[in-house]
Amino acid sequence: MTPGGVNSPVRAFRSVGGTPRFIASARGAYLTDADGQTYIDYIGSWGPMILGHDHPAVREAIAGALGSGTSFGAPNAREVELAELVTRLTGAERVRFVSSGTEATMSALRLARGFTGRKYILKFRGNYHGHADGLLVEAGSGLMTNAGELGAAAPSSAGVPEEYAALTLVSEYNDPAALDALMAERGHEIAAVIFEPVVGNAGVLIPTPEFLTALHRVKAAGAVLIADEVMTGFRLSLNGATGLLGLSPDLTCWGKIIGGGLPVGAYGGRAEIMDYVSPQGPVYQAGTLSGNPLAMAAGLATLGALEADPDLYLRLDAYTAALGEGLVNEAQAAGVPLSVNRVGSMLTAFFQDAPHGSVCNYADAARSDTRAFAAWFQTMLARGVYWAPSQFESIFTGAAHTDTELNATLDAARAAFGALPGGTL
Numbered sequence: 001m002t003p004g005g006v007n008s009p010v011r012a013f014r015s016v017g018g019t020p021r022f023i024a025s026a027r028g029a030y031l032t033d034a035d036g037q038t039y040i041d042y043i044g045s046w047g048p049m050i051l052g053h054d055h056p057a058v059r060e061a062i063a064g065a066l067g068s069g070t071s072f073g074a075p076n077a078r079e080v081e082l083a084e085l086v087t088r089l090t091g092a093e094r095v096r097f098v099s100s101g102t103e104a105t106m107s108a109l110r111l112a113r114g115f116t117g118r119k120y121i122l123k124f125r126g127n128y129h130g131h132a133d134g135l136l137v138e139a140g141s142g143l144m145t146n147a148g149e150l151g152a153a154a155p156s157s158a159g160v161p162e163e164y165a166a167l168t169l170v171s172e173y174n175d176p177a178a179l180d181a182l183m184a185e186r187g188h189e190i191a192a193v194i195f196e197p198v199v200g201n202a203g204v205l206i207p208t209p210e211f212l213t214a215l216h217r218v219k220a221a222g223a224v225l226i227a228d229e230v231m232t233g234f235r236l237s238l239n240g241a242t243g244l245l246g247l248s249p250d251l252t253c254w255g256k257i258i259g260g261g262l263p264v265g266a267y268g269g270r271a272e273i274m275d276y277v278s279p280q281g282p283v284y285q286a287g288t289l290s291g292n293p294l295a296m297a298a299g300l301a302t303l304g305a306l307e308a309d310p311d312l313y314l315r316l317d318a319y320t321a322a323l324g325e326g327l328v329n330e331a332q333a334a335g336v337p338l339s340v341n342r343v344g345s346m347l348t349a350f351f352q353d354a355p356h357g358s359v360c361n362y363a364d365a366a367r368s369d370t371r372a373f374a375a376w377f378q379t380m381l382a383r384g385v386y387w388a389p390s391q392f393e394s395i396f397t398g399a400a401h402t403d404t405e406l407n408a409t410l411d412a413a414r415a416a417f418g419a420l421p422g423g424t425l
């Protein structure tokens with residue numbers, strides 16, 4: 001009925017083998033599948049569920065909105081409230097709501113082209129910005145998982161005309177000299193430079209300060225700097241990676257947490273640019289369900305709960321740090337090479353023999369032993385831990401993960417490392 005049995009490729013178990021679990025319900029840090037098996041969840045719906053599943057405040061907010069109708073096709077007060085909250089937390093002067101992260105990045109790029117009158121955009125190898133045509137070039141996430149080989153050819157998907165792909169220039173992540181060189185040659189033609197401020201979609205990759213500085217230099221060439229915070233927004237801090245790393249992008253894209261588990265995306269930033277959006281300006285962008293009242297209610301409740309609990313980010317950091325250290329220790333004890341990258345509540349354990357934190361671009365990530373990862377993943381799953389079913393994804397922790405889940409996860413990890421062919425346990 002459905003191609004590959006899934007409505008989004010990252011849900012398939014193609015790179016790890018086996019059958020995707022069908023989830024019947026979720027609560028706190030746990031998923032329960034249709035066969036009644038329960039798992040500690042490290043996917044968090046690929047990011048949105050930072051508060052844990054079925055959080056009372058979010059459930060009540062959605063239930064509260066439900067009695068007043070589900071979609072109006074006209075402005076409603078919750079859109080204004082969420083826009084006020086997002087602009088206050090992020091410093092964006094204007095924000096426009098859409099229904100997915102893909103729509104957010106696609107719309108931000110059209111806006112940058114309309115604002116600058118330029119055609120080309122620049123992205124980084126292994127970064128993923130949703131599935132719009134021009135962004136499926138050297139893309140990460142499911143494309144990296146399913147390609148499984150180094151340096152996938154551009155474009156990354158069938159159905160993307162070469163002519164579209166040709167308008168997307170690609171540079172290497174964490175290579176300031178390559179970015180500077182490309183900008184020196186082509187900067188005057190480039191409408192926008194879009195980047196993941198902490199990469200989650202090639203596994204976690206951490207930007208160097210020099211790279212971040214070079215990114216900000218693109219503004220001098222008149223290019224619009226777009227931070228894709230669909231994954232990192234409201235996750236790495238209340239103001240995402242921008243707040244954590246002190247970035248100043250012209251535009252920012254959000255998704256995932258901003259909708260608290262309902263379909264929401266957004267883009268926003270400098271008023272001078274955002275006022276080019278229709279009906280204020282000439283760049284068209286629209287959506288039948290944009291600003292949907294249930295989705296706005298879920299977003300308001302989620303961001304409200306995050307703002308009301310500023311220590312949450314410290315707790316997530318502590319949990320995820322302990323998880324990373326525990327994995328390193330267990331891997332070492334079993335003689336399995338492992339290199340962990342982590343920022344806050346995002347973590348990837350790369351199955352390779354590289355110093356921790358030294359995996360810093362697509363090619364580095366691609367050197368991982370995906371067969372060992374797959375075997376490890378299967379033992380984890382069998383022992384009740386639902387890790388991301390790909391070596392090239394981040395896992396996510398949330399407010400509902402406690403010491404109980406940490407200990408159970410590390411017990412499972414000990415068994416999973418020990419069961420590997422190279423393992424010595």
Ligand SMILES: *Cc1c(COP(=O)(O)O)cnc(C)c1O
Nearest residue numbers: 100101102128129130230231255
């Ligand atoms: C998930 C993601 C997207 C796409 O968002 P969707 O809601 O899946 O369309 C874009 N950019 C980044 C960085 C993401 O992680």
